[in-house]
Amino acid sequence: MKNIVILFALIGLLVSCSDEFLEKEPFGELTDGQVELPENIESLVISAYSILNGQGNEASNAFNSPASNWSFGDVLSDDAYKGGGGTGDQNQIHRMEIYNIDGQIIDVVQKWSVLYEGVYRANTVLKALKNTTDFDEATKTQRVAEMRFLRGHFYFELKKLYNRISYTDEDGNYLSNTQITPEEIWTKIEEDFNAAIAVLPETQADPGRPTKYAAWAYLSKTYLYQGKWQLASDAADEVISKGGYSLTPNFSEIFIPENDNGEEVVFAIQYSINDGSPSNYNGSIGDRLMPPGGPRYPAYGFLRPSQNLVNAYKTDVDGMPILGNVDLTETDNVDPRLDVTIGRPGIPYKDLGINYEESWARDLATYGPYGPKKRVISANHPDYLPSWPYVTAANYSIIRYADVLLWKAEAEIELGNLEEGRTYINMVRERAKTGCYIQNLEGTANAANYMIDTYNDPFDSKEEATIALRTERRLEMAHEGHRFFDLVRWGIAADVINTYLEKEKIARGFLTGATFVAGKHEYMPIPQSQIDAGGKDESGNPLTTQNPGY
Template sequence: MKLKIITCIAMTLVLSNMACKKSFLNAPPLGELSKDQLAEKSGVETVIVGAYSVLNGQIDQASNAFNSPASNWSFGDVTSDDAYKGGGGTGDQNNIHKMETFTVDATSLDAQRKWMACFEGINRANEAIKLIKAATGYDETLRAQRIAEMRFLRGHFYFDLKKIYNKIPYIDENTAKKDDYYVSNETLSSVQLWAKIEDDFKAGTTVLPLTQAQPARPTRFSAWAYLAKAYIFQKKWTDAITATNEVITKGNYILMPNFADTFTPENDNGREIIFAVQHSINDGSPNSYNGSIGDRLFPIGGPYWPGAQYGFLRPSQNLVNSYKTTAAGLPVGNNVDLMATDNVDPRIDHTLARQGVPFLDLPETYTTAWIRDLATYGPFSLKKRLVSPLSSHWLRVNPYTNDLNYYVIRYADVLLWRAEAAIETGDTETGRQYINQVRRRARDGKKVQKLTGGDAANYIIAEYTTPFASQATAMSALKLERRLEFALEGHRFFDLVRWGEAATVINNYLAVEKTKRSYLTVATFVAGKNEYQPIPQNEIDLSKGALKQNPNY
């Protein structure tokens, strides 16, 4: 395995222009840091900035962080039943097309770039930890806090690697020589890898402050929440209950009153957000690489996005159908194509664009005339994570980024993890209560309005008012709620894998979608293979046999 910053920390940790908004990570050009600077607090703080700066997936001067996106939209949405790749046909970013059709191999550009981005972050965190321990000028409280921050970031990057590739090498701050980076991805078992990830988050649960003046930095509750996520992925339900309770009972978090308001730059460090990747534009950084560079292919084109006619991450018909509700406001769940007159969960029109429904704050309704390659990818477009082209938060020149943060964990996550853990331990009533908290926000919040006034669709959503008939029924409700709440946020595929349902759900999805999208006829999800991406072949080659390929690639 080859890591790009093992030989010259001063070169790659200069970080002179990796700025993040809300006044965090705004550093003037610094040039290379000397040994003397790296021995003092002021110099080390610059190195710490560098560890944060790669959270958005941008690791070099190529504007292709969409191959290593922080949001995991290609790894977590396009590979699921929620989304099509989109863009200008199957040849546009064909590497992602291969991910969508499960024809990807070990030469995949995206598998390579994501691997590189995560290990870049890990190595920067490791180097920062070593420097923090040795530096002068720190009081011991701040020293411990900064180490915990770097361990949190390391845990975050390892979490991404674990859920995407499964079998990964583990490298910490004790790595001393170049050859120490060529380690096997089979040295640690899955249980041991998870324990390492847990330990990094556990460190923050006692050392990190309850609040941070700079919202980019994790808090004690960020650590508890990420630890809860690690427990959920391992089915450690009792531990997950403990961790989520810490956040719910002691953290100052709420669900934003209006679902759509959560996804606006004005609110993106609000009280629903537990940990986020910070984005910034017009901050003096070259090429606006501090913006949402990994998601820059999202603008849908048409008259309002001049020059940015990309149209990637297109909602699937299956996802659209999942928002249909009964007259009582509960999910229908039959995958019959949605009609304009059907009742729908109001989150549908905050999440995705439908013909004839107003689009953000634009003065006209969405039309399929705006979108790219209608014949291949259908009539729906992303809405939830787009910034209005009328907004100053969207950059009108290449690379067309915006400064909407990417929410790694929000409070709704924690509520639904608490519900899941409760249901899995037999407490379906507690699970129902937490699911209802999320549904209540969707019910009571603002609905999309017609340009002439009044609801833009038949919005009907209700809480589950009677106890679930069984644990299986409760789990079905929980799984659907996660899908409806977090659609197109990069989580769906990983949920299906951890639930052990990926092969069944995706192949059932493909059986129907192949009748609508001819390019999917080659797609088949292979159990025991496609749950994880391949280990990049060039990394295997560089490791001189230390790295082993995932099964069936």
């Protein structure tokens, strides 16, 4: 099913790892001449793909740098609490969720390090391909395009997390964050994805390799983050009109391993278990703290849905979202995606034949009764590992087709084409409306009062359309690591998060004292180790400087 796997023993031989990406020795035990042999270059290609999963060392702590960004994109937003065994369990993530963040927090440091390790590995392959004289030219051209795509991905992640980042290319040219602007970084990322588009095929035999349309999709996302609306719309059109993707008919089936590389998946990180890798590090190692407890899962209990997110799924008698964060009651109408995304008491959990109960919830008094569900796979499934480290072989989709449709909708709304935007929003809502709903244990009725409909009337204003789009992105993409970054790029993070905190603090005392500071907390601090290692210019000024407010 998954033809690109992570070969840790091989990576250890070919690529030396260090916390200081600027001070790396080029290779572990191979000379430059050996590295440029075709078989070794292909091994280096695999090593570049392998770092996508966030596992940068042998300590099984990729939860400090998860590929899914659950701690950065979900816990930092209004969608989730850290969870676990109280605030002292992975306390550094608790500090992040109350915005007491500095450049020495291990997650801030390790995420930076892992992403730059990805840049380094992609650059290593690109350099080797430049210098080799004994490599099939067609394959060489393809591998260059793949590495440009991966490098674009790693820099995109760095840019959205840290904003003011440094840049290095395959020729060793280095620019610190005082020598290259954030706008120039975007240009570099665009160049990588455009280069990938020019070469990559429309389909790949190995599903883990990017296609031309994956590159188009990522370019659309890059334009979207910059507010280049027409370019974002045009790039999304390439994916929608030519890519051959479609929405998986049932929302709940997007996230099962059988659909890991299905019709909705544009680009995904490939995971596997029981394949001989050390400690099953090829599995979903960054998400290994997610199992929700109960009779079939270990009680790690991280990534706990917020009450605010639960409330967002309330719908009115017409099946439309109810805004205003009114607490959900048992008899309320709800969007059916609620019980695919979130474990709720009294609602069947996966295919286990049992209801989720609040007794599953670790530290119930602190974090409330809800548990993660969307990206937790059934304990009955052979791709679930029922022993340490409790990882799965379920892929993580970096981009899925619903994402692209909503990017298209957003771009069209920003361009003033409200009806076009409504069309694409409704494509996503229609799937939620017509797909299978969660049934009670007996299979005789819906498990809750599910009610959803499309937007059947034209939007009266751009403001109304924008609210609809942003609401739909939250409901569709919840707990996939995107929410915080959406709030930041929309310029509403401070308002939304501080409003969320004002109410949540009443029931969730661990949030007391939490305040989001505009102009600071939109981005992570630059790791202090990188500032210290960055050197100084001729006048003695640091070449790498800290982000504002830290």
